[in-house]
Amino acid sequence: MSDAGVIHDIGYQRYEGPRLGRTAVFGAIYQHGLRASFGLGRSAKAKIFPWLVAGIVLLVAVINAAVKAQANIILFDYFSFDDTMSWLVIFFVAIVAPELVSRDMRSGVLPLYFSRPLRAFDYIGAKFVALATAVFLLLGVPQLIMFLGGAFTTKNGASGVWNEFLDLLPGWGYSLLWAVLFASISLLIASVTGKRAFAAGGIVAFFLMTAPIVGVLSILPSSTAQHLAGLASPMSLLTGVQSWLRGKNDLGLDVGDFGVIYGIELFCLVVAAMLLLLARYRKVASL
Amino acid sequence: MxxxxxxxxxxxxxxxxxxxxxxxxxxxxxxxxxxxxxxxxxxxxxxxxxxxxxxxxxxxxxxxxxxxxxxxxxxxxxxxxxxxxxxxxxxxxxxxxxxxxxxxxxxxxxxxxxxxxxxxxxxxxxxxxxxxxxxxxxxxxxxxxxxxxxxxxxxxxxxxxxxxxxxxxxxxxxxxxxxxxxxxxxxxxxxxxxxxxxxxxxxxxxxxxxxxxxxxxxxSAMTGASDVLAVEVSEGTDELAEALTQLQLTVSREGRLLLVPLTAESDYDAILRAVAELDLPLHRLDQRRHRVAELFTAKETADV
The missing domain is CATH 3.40.50.300 (P-loop containing nucleotide triphosphate hydrolases)
Structure with missing residues (x-):
């Protein structure tokens, strides 16, 4: 009955549509976190750093692929690429982890989150998966570029591509280990403070401080100490896990027969960090 | 509900x-x-x-x-x-x-x-x-x-x-x-x-x-029917007070305001008529409820 061209004040309308469950809420936080990791939906300032790091990593991958194609010199394989980029990964998580958790704490937005149908686990789980995805993309996409470079210049046809792909898969798996370990530790450190600068400093400091300990331990006379030295730092821990899984001892770290201990520590570190995070957010969630 | x-x-x-x-x-x-x-x-x-x-x-x-x-x-x-x-x-x-x-x-x-x-x-x-x-x-x-x-x-x-x-x-x-x-x-x-x-x-x-x-x-239960009408005229406040008192209304003064408790429906009209008959410049006519705060203070002192 309404006349065309008349603007009606429709007033308040009740929402009759579907209400989704906790899985969808988890997905919403995850998506929001992953976008925030690369500064999407944020100001231009927030995009500078993540994309600077991503740009450098991509550039290295492109150069690596080009050098391999032109001169047949292999600068890095898929594994040593991750090891070489470790500093950039540290800087990346030092900026992004506080962006994901400290920021929410600082602005006091958490009471708004936790007065809605979600739990501490949903919140921190989604943030963790988002940061781990971001770190994996940071390493995995350049690895993919290296793979494409290798696949297009292979001289062995389809089997050459397939072999290259079989090299890429464990490389991706290794990047995933990096992503999981660095995401859990950096989120734990960032969740302590609402001040982003402090959180970033704390994360860089943690990863920086542990490196010299490995150096000291590895020059001790005891061979057991040398084998276990890599446990002291997350970066060398991952190298140790790699040499355990690949059975190689020429990666700058000799793990001897202790490889399995590296694997156990990696698992325990991630689980412990997640449990501490959960405990921390249980407390925050009850305000 | x-x-x-x-x-x-x-x-x-x-x-x-x-x-x-x-x-x-x-x-x-x-x-x-x-x-x-x-x-x-x-x-x-x-x-x-x-x-x-x-x-x-x-x-x-x-x-x-x-x-x-x-x-x-x-x-x-x-x-x-x-x-x-x-x-x-x-x-x-x-x-x-x-x-x-x-x-x-x-x-x-x-x-x-x-x-x-x-x-x-x-x-x-x-x-x-x-x-x-x-x-x-x-x-x-x-x-x-x-x-x-x-x-x-x-x-x-x-x-x-x-x-x-x-x-x-x-x-x-x-x-x-x-x-x-x-x-x-x-x-x-x-x-x-x-x-x-x-x-x-x-x-x-x-x-x-x-x-x-x-x-x-x-x-509504707290304030009951104890509504008060506040009347302000720019001149002749005294005459109005007198007129209203003659209408059997209890009038109290608060600064330049006259406060009249409304006890019956007709009181409102009676007050208006009084103002009109005296031909006074009416400034404000304000129906006030008892402030709930008064009820609380009254109750608290009663408790002590």
């Missing part, structure tokens, strides 16, 4: 501080004022209703649901506006409210539409794509209200919604709350330590002090 029911609700914090003690109250739908001094237990009551903290003893039901065990169902139907600053400065209001709508379980497009709607209802439609950091305090309070409204709750819990607002902003916020309660069909619990502020817009009042229930009743 009873929306909130508590049965000897008690909350004692670990340090032995009792925030709520033996609170028993039934709350009907409508706009409800929850008044009490700072530290009276208002915020604790809200947290218990949201399932953020469990009561030490006693029982609480929101829409017949237990917030301790059926937390998600309760929270899906309740919108919460906290007292403190809770907005990130570097996102736009539209994006922020949309995100919180999705956290309440709305699908993406529905969340975006509802966010625009909620921001329109609080009067921020034009400014919704600006970053929140550039908003005034009044606008920030409106964003906080919009995020509580985005998932179309059946009950709003507003903790000190007029905090930090100037008088005009207070009035606007209170009018908005009144509209939500009466036009949107959403029940609202308004927490405040300013009784005079909430009594204007509330259907019923719950007053707590030191965690104990002071009084809970409908405003």
């Amino acid at each position: 009873t929306i909130i029911a508590t049965q000897s609700l008690t909350k004692t914090y670990n340090g032995g501080v009792t925030a709520l003690s033996e609170l028993t109250v039934d709350v009907e739908a409508g706009v409800i004022g929850l008044v009490g001094a700072n530290g009276a237990g208002k915020s604790t009551f809200i947290k218990i209703m949201l399932g953020l903290t469990a009561p030490t003893s006693g029982d609480v039901r929101v829409f017949g649901l237990d917030p301790v065990t059926e937390t998600d169902q309760v929270r899906a139907r309740v919108g919460y506006m906290p007292e403190n600053d809770c907005l990130p400065p570097d996102v736009s209001a539209a994006e922020f409210v949309t995100h919180l709508g999705r956290l309440s379980g709305l699908p993406r497009t529905a969340a975006r539409e509802r966010a625009s709607e909620a921001l329109r209802h609080v009067g921020l439609y034009e400014e919704r794509y600006r970053q929140i950091g550039g908003y005034s305090t009044g606008m920030k309070q409106r964003v906080k209200l919009a995020q509580a409204l985005v998932h179309d709750p059946d009950l709003l819990l507003l903790d000190e919604p007029t905090n930090g607002l100037d008088p005009a902003g207070r009035d606007a916020m209170l009018n908005l709350v009144h509209r939500i309660g009466n036009e949107f069909g959403i029940s609202v619990v308004v927490c405040s330590h300013l009784l005079g502020e909430v009594e204007r817009i509330c259907d019923s009042l719950i007053a707590i002090e030191g965690g104990r229930l002071l009084r809970a009743d409908r405003i």
Whole structure:
């Protein structure tokens, strides 16, 4: 009955549509976190750093692929690429982890989150998966570029591509280990403070401080100490896990027969960090 | 319809501080004022209703649901506006409210539409794509209200919604709350330590002090029929007082105002006629309810 061209004040309308469950809420936080990791939906300032790091990593991958194609010199394989980029990964998580958790704490937005149908686990789980995805993309996409470079210049046809792909898969798996370990530790450190600068400093400091300990331990006379030295730092821990899984001892770290201990520590570190995070957010969630 | 029911609700914090003690109250739908001094237990009551903290003893039901065990169902139907600053400065209001709508379980497009709607209802439609950091305090309070409204709750819990607002902003916020309660069909619990502020817009009042229930009743029951008419004329106040006294009305003076208690329907017309007959320049004719505050003070002194 309404006349065309008349603007009606429709007033308040009740929402009759579907209400989704906790899985969808988890997905919403995850998506929001992953976008925030690369500064999407944020100001231009927030995009500078993540994309600077991503740009450098991509550039290295492109150069690596080009050098391999032109001169047949292999600068890095898929594994040593991750090891070489470790500093950039540290800087990346030092900026992004506080962006994901400290920021929410600082602005006091958490009471708004936790007065809605979600739990501490949903919140921190989604943030963790988002940061781990971001770190994996940071390493995995350049690895993919290296793979494409290798696949297009292979001289062995389809089997050459397939072999290259079989090299890429464990490389991706290794990047995933990096992503999981660095995401859990950096989120734990960032969740302590609402001040982003402090959180970033704390994360860089943690990863920086542990490196010299490995150096000291590895020059001790005891061979057991040398084998276990890599446990002291997350970066060398991952190298140790790699040499355990690949059975190689020429990666700058000799793990001897202790490889399995590296694997156990990696698992325990991630689980412990997640449990501490959960405990921390249980407390925050009850305000 | 009873929306909130508590049965000897008690909350004692670990340090032995009792925030709520033996609170028993039934709350009907409508706009409800929850008044009490700072530290009276208002915020604790809200947290218990949201399932953020469990009561030490006693029982609480929101829409017949237990917030301790059926937390998600309760929270899906309740919108919460906290007292403190809770907005990130570097996102736009539209994006922020949309995100919180999705956290309440709305699908993406529905969340975006509802966010625009909620921001329109609080009067921020034009400014919704600006970053929140550039908003005034009044606008920030409106964003906080919009995020509580985005998932179309059946009950709003507003903790000190007029905090930090100037008088005009207070009035606007209170009018908005009144509209939500009466036009949107959403029940609202308004927490405040300013009784005079909430009594204007509330259907019923719950007053707590030191965690104990002071009084809970409908405003109409509290004030009864004891309405007062305030008359102000720019000259001839004395003559009017005399004329009204002759009409068997009890007249008291308050500054330049004449206060006349209305006991019968016809009193109002009688007063008007008296003014007209004396041909006085009428300045103000104001029907006042007894201020609820007077009732509380009277009761408290009686208790002592």
